[in-house]
Amino acid sequence: MHIHNFNAGPAILPECVYSNLAYAVNNYGNTGLSLLEISHRSAEFHGILLEAELLLRELLSIPPDFSVIFLAGGASQHFAQIPMNFMKALHHAAYLDTGVWASNAIREARCFGNVEVVASGKKDNYSLIPRHFHIPDNCSYFHYVANNTIYGTELQEVPKTEVPVFCDMSSNILSTTFDITKFSLIYASAQKNIGPAGASIVIVKNTVLDLVNSSVPNIFNYKVLANCKSLFNTPPVLSIYGMLLTLRWVKEEGGVAEFQKRSIEKSSLLYNEIERNDLFRSRVKSAEQRSRINVTFEMIDPNLEDAFLHYASERGIVGIKQYQNYPGFRASLYNALPLESVQVLASTMHEFEVKFKKRGNSASVRYK
16 A cells, blocks of 8 residues: 655655665765765765755755755754854844744743744634734844644745844745745754755854854854854764755756645645535634645544544555644645645545545444
């Protein structure tokens, strides 16, 4: 049975990444050495880093006045590292609270100084993103999360402000076009759209690096890490090579604009089925704020949730259960997920509805 992987991360990657990564683990570039044992100071790994940076710059149209840093860890690390670097004494930072990861970032930032939450969707259970809020001109920076994996919302436009804008783009990077010059810093964990888990990227404006607090230890100091070209310490070699393979694939498939088109097609197909189907509903109130990457939905009758999960798993659908302790479903439609998998999920939802109605609205639909 073919498996349709909707996991939120670590997530599905292109087949060519799996095969090329496996080959490199045995014999990288016909050197007779495994990728796992080559020196991070070697010419071979220097070539990997250089090509990965050049590809990322090309795909995202990153100007020369921005630095690209490849680091170990994930986005949660940067929740703390960003305020450590940029929150100034006697100043405050502004944050938009749109869900779990935004809340986590706010909590970490408060370890380093004062945080002003300019708006929060918490009172609406994060089913929408607040539309009208004021970003103070005297704050160190403004931070937001572009796409909310758990709640399924996405901010399509960059909020306007004169202060530096920092953004977590872990879920939607490489799947949507945007003007990078509207940001001062972007960061993303790799295990969703850009490669295997274990690495993260930071894209930061060079003038902003001059604002880094001088007291930050070198290992956490973005300016030091940028100046060392991602080689201050041993980086996650395997994960970065996986990122390079993924970036090559994105370019070969037509680039970010092509994947934005595919993302719209896949998410529209699934949202249309959710709207049509009498058993399901979207958990995001505003259609224009619905994520094209993480589609969240739920059963109108929660008692049918386990039955649908069982029905879907029999058809090779995995990874749609929401995070632990959260009700409903989340289908992550990352770049490597084919349209066919979304078609299978939508068809399965329709079949489940038909079977349910035929059996007289009984939960026995869980059986074939």
